[in-house]
Amino acid sequence: MQIENAKDIIVCDGVKKWFGDFQALKGVTTTIKEQEVVVVIGPSGSGKSTLIRCINRLEAHQEGSIVVDGIELTNDLRNIEKIRSEVGMVFQQFNLFPHLTVMDNITLAPMWVRKKPRDEAEETGMELLERVGIPEQANKYPGQLSGGQQQRVAIARALAMRPKIMLFDEPTSALDPEMIKEVLDVMKELALSGMTMIVVTHEMGFAREVADRVLFFDYGTIVEDGTPEHFFTNPQHDRTKLFLSQIL
Amino acid sequence: MAVTVATHERPPFWRNATVLKWAAQLVLVAFLAIVILTLRAQAATNIEDRGITFGTKWLDDPPLISIREGIDLQPDSGARALYAGIVNTLRVSISGILAATILGTIIGVARLSHNWIVNKIATVYIETIRNIPLLVQILFWLAVIQIFPALDEDSVGESLFLVTAKGVSIPWLFPAGGFYQWLVFLIIGAVVAGFVYFRLSRLKEERGGETYAFWWSVVAFVAIAVIGWFIHPVMAFWGPIFDGISSFFGAIPRVLVQILLAAVAVLAGTLWIRRFLESMRTPAGLAKLTDDDWFRMIFVGLMALIGAALFVFLPGISQTILNMVEAFFNFLGAKFSGESVAPLTYTTPAVELRGTGGFAQLSDQALVITPGFFALWVGVTLYTAAFIAEIVRGGILAVNKGQSEAGLAVGLTRAQLLRFVVLPQAFRIVLPPIGNQYLNLFKNTSLGIAVAFPDIVQVGQTIYNQTGQTFPVVILWMAFFLTGSLVLSSIVNYFNRRLKLVER
Numbered sequence: 001m002q003i004e005n006a007k008d009i010i011v012c013d014g015v016k017k018w019f020g021d022f023q024a025l026k027g028v029t030t031t032i033k034e035q036e037v038v039v040v041i042g043p044s045g046s047g048k049s050t051l052i053r054c055i056n057r058l059e060a061h062q063e064g065s066i067v068v069d070g071i072e073l074t075n076d077l078r079n080i081e082k083i084r085s086e087v088g089m090v091f092q093q094f095n096l097f098p099h100l101t102v103m104d105n106i107t108l109a110p111m112w113v114r115k116k117p118r119d120e121a122e123e124t125g126m127e128l129l130e131r132v133g134i135p136e137q138a139n140k141y142p143g144q145l146s147g148g149q150q151q152r153v154a155i156a157r158a159l160a161m162r163p164k165i166m167l168f169d170e171p172t173s174a175l176d177p178e179m180i181k182e183v184l185d186v187m188k189e190l191a192l193s194g195m196t197m198i199v200v201t202h203e204m205g206f207a208r209e210v211a212d213r214v215l216f217f218d219y220g221t222i223v224e225d226g227t228p229e230h231f232f233t234n235p236q237h238d239r240t241k242l243f244l245s246q247i248l
Numbered sequence: 249m250a251v252t253v254a255t256h257e258r259p260p261f262w263r264n265a266t267v268l269k270w271a272a273q274l275v276l277v278a279f280l281a282i283v284i285l286t287l288r289a290q291a292a293t294n295i296e297d298r299g300i301t302f303g304t305k306w307l308d309d310p311p312l313i314s315i316r317e318g319i320d321l322q323p324d325s326g327a328r329a330l331y332a333g334i335v336n337t338l339r340v341s342i343s344g345i346l347a348a349t350i351l352g353t354i355i356g357v358a359r360l361s362h363n364w365i366v367n368k369i370a371t372v373y374i375e376t377i378r379n380i381p382l383l384v385q386i387l388f389w390l391a392v393i394q395i396f397p398a399l400d401e402d403s404v405g406e407s408l409f410l411v412t413a414k415g416v417s418i419p420w421l422f423p424a425g426g427f428y429q430w431l432v433f434l435i436i437g438a439v440v441a442g443f444v445y446f447r448l449s450r451l452k453e454e455r456g457g458e459t460y461a462f463w464w465s466v467v468a469f470v471a472i473a474v475i476g477w478f479i480h481p482v483m484a485f486w487g488p489i490f491d492g493i494s495s496f497f498g499a500i501p502r503v504l505v506q507i508l509l510a511a512v513a514v515l516a517g518t519l520w521i522r523r524f525l526e527s528m529r530t531p532a533g534l535a536k537l538t539d540d541d542w543f544r545m546i547f548v549g550l551m552a553l554i555g556a557a558l559f560v561f562l563p564g565i566s567q568t569i570l571n572m573v574e575a576f577f578n579f580l581g582a583k584f585s586g587e588s589v590a591p592l593t594y595t596t597p598a599v600e601l602r603g604t605g606g607f608a609q610l611s612d613q614a615l616v617i618t619p620g621f622f623a624l625w626v627g628v629t630l631y632t633a634a635f636i637a638e639i640v641r642g643g644i645l646a647v648n649k650g651q652s653e654a655g656l657a658v659g660l661t662r663a664q665l666l667r668f669v670v671l672p673q674a675f676r677i678v679l680p681p682i683g684n685q686y687l688n689l690f691k692n693t694s695l696g697i698a699v700a701f702p703d704i705v706q707v708g709q710t711i712y713n714q715t716g717q718t719f720p721v722v723i724l725w726m727a728f729f730l731t732g733s734l735v736l737s738s739i740v741n742y743f744n745r746r747l748k749l750v751e752r
Binding site: 058084088091093095096097098108109111112115118119120157 | 452
């Protein structure tokens with residue numbers, strides 16, 4: 001694979017995380033390289049969302065270490081803010097700011113975190129809206145858009161910070177079936193452009209077609225780790241086989 | 249099958265929903281009018297039997313009362329006494345609303361705190377305060393102030409703070425001779441500060457980076473205020489201008505104002521109807537007007553005519569407006585003397601001997617918070633703050649957690665997250681219920697009567713005890729509270745409309 005020589009951009013080592021008595025992550029160790037597209041699959045409650053939320057510290061891990069782009073995630077607020085501005089995130093429920101227009105949603109962080117002038121931020125915003133295919137919606141409010149359009153705005157909002165890594169937390173799970181494709185198309189285009197991506201999803205077609213690597217999660221650990229081909233045709237573990245037999 | 253459906257035929261009026269709706273309302277209004285007129289006639293006879301006549305003479309007569317605190321302690325007319333009461337009511341209401349908002353917000357946020365002690369203190373506060381009747385709490389605070397040391401001849405003298413059984417006195421800045429001349433500088437300062445803020449914010453948007461717009465605007469305001477403090481007599485030229493305006497209004501004949509106001513009323517009605525018709529206009533021409541539309545237009549037209557008639561047949565209204573404007577500018581004119589007097593005077597609390605018996609009292613030279621004001625103000629503030637705290641807590645909780653996560657995920661700091669994402673959304677949620685609490689506080693100040701605080705209710709009651717003019721006084725009370733509440737709620741509604749979310 002062409003990315004084998006690329007540099008490591010996310011290094012997780014023995015990451016553990018508890019919610020009260022419940023252990024969500026039981027020592028996750030994995031390395032993600034630049035430009036790699038990693039799809040994370042697994043039953044609900046298996047810890048896959050928790051892992052990517054730990055990577056931009058929306059959740060704090062309790063043991064082990066996570067290093068993103070050479071910066072270790074600790075309680076140092078400056079590091080956290082720096083990493084968050086390098087790591088874009090797209091949520092299942094879009095989480096657009098309902099009181100701001102689409103354009104203001106996109107330009108808010110570039111203007112106040114990156115201190116960009118408004119003109120420049122809006123120019124970038126318009127380019128991104130064209131990239132996700134909805135430039136004509138720039139002055140509408142999120143409540144006036146369809147779910148698929150909202151999720152594409154959310155992707156544009158994350159891209160506006162020019163992140164090195166994009167995290168997707170079940171981006172299509174809250175969408176009507178006919179809108180899933182428009183969001184997946186945008187994500188495919190993004191993957192082809194060389195963005196480092198971690199995608200938590202149930203879209204097996206996307207995993208098969210776009211992923212460089214598939215991680216299968218169960219009970220807070222990585223059960224299976226390999227190429228999509230390996231994962232879908234020749235899984236090693238019984239748990240993976242059972243999961244695949246249920247969903248395919 | 250031949251089914252004829254006559255869609256455009258007007259139904260007979262007894263089946264026409266619109267006609268019936270309006271007819272029902274008219275009948276109700278007529279019924280209420282008859283009831284009220286009958287009761288009034290009945291009351292008039294009964295009262296006449298007792299030898300009382302209701303009228304407006306008591307408004308002009310000097311009342312035999314002195315008011316404990318406020319703008320006028322020995323009012324020379326009933327109207328003036330009520331006005332002093334109104335000012336006292338507004339003093340408690342406005343300062344109470346400000347304090348309750350600040351305190352309520354702090355307590356509401358504290359209740360969400362992860363700090364155990366802070367959280368529990370806030371919870372205990374809310375649960376205690378809102379489960380005890382407000383009247384009991386006001387009486388409690390009056391009892392509290394009576395624990396403080398009493399005053400006697402030995403306490404005469406000055407000190408920085410005085411907390412006594414006769415009230416609390418704190419150092420204060422009072423407007424003095426040069427105040428109004430300085431005020432012009434403050435207004436200029438505010439305008440300049442606004443301009444600086446606007447320019448620097450624009451600059452930040454155009455060029456990026458940080459321009460510290462807020463801090464520079466503060467600097468501009470303070471600088472102009474300080475300069476104005478020393479050179480305020482240069483504003484003296486406003487004096488003759490205000491005098492001129494005053495005599496200009498004094499010279500306007502009353503008839504002209506009457507005609508003008510009547511014309512405005514008619515014009516407002518006409519404009520409303522024209523705008524209404526405009527909104528009915530479609531590309532295909534005027535939409536067909538329903539019966540309901542006709543009734544609405546007729547109603548507005550009638551109201552405009554009644555308003556115009558009032559101005560024409562009651563010259564007193566126009567005269568009063570004229571007099572007030574004239575007096576206002578006359579008052580302003582006298583304040584711009586050109587003398588260099590300090591705009592504010594600083595005073596410290598003192599105890600002095602006053603009255604025929606030479607009783608020790610708190611001197612008026614500093615700000616005196618009387619026991620009545622203290623008990624009422626603390627009572628309504630703490631009470632309302634408890635409810636506001638719950639509203640604030642609910643508002644913050646109601647902003648989806650995903651909003652904060654999305655804001656953090658794009659790299660906003662905690663402060664930016666609050667400013668741009670959480671507060672604008674929370675504010676929209678809490679505004680209507682907080683507006684309700686403001687109304688409650690305003691109305692609850694009437695409980696001041698229990699601690700002898702001379703608000704409009706207490707003063708009014710004293711007046712009707714002396715004159716027997718119960719009905720006129722009560723009607724004035726109700727008109728005052730109704731007007732105040734409507735003004736408050738229209739302010740809140742205005743902001744509420746402006747903040748409404750745009751949805752599809």
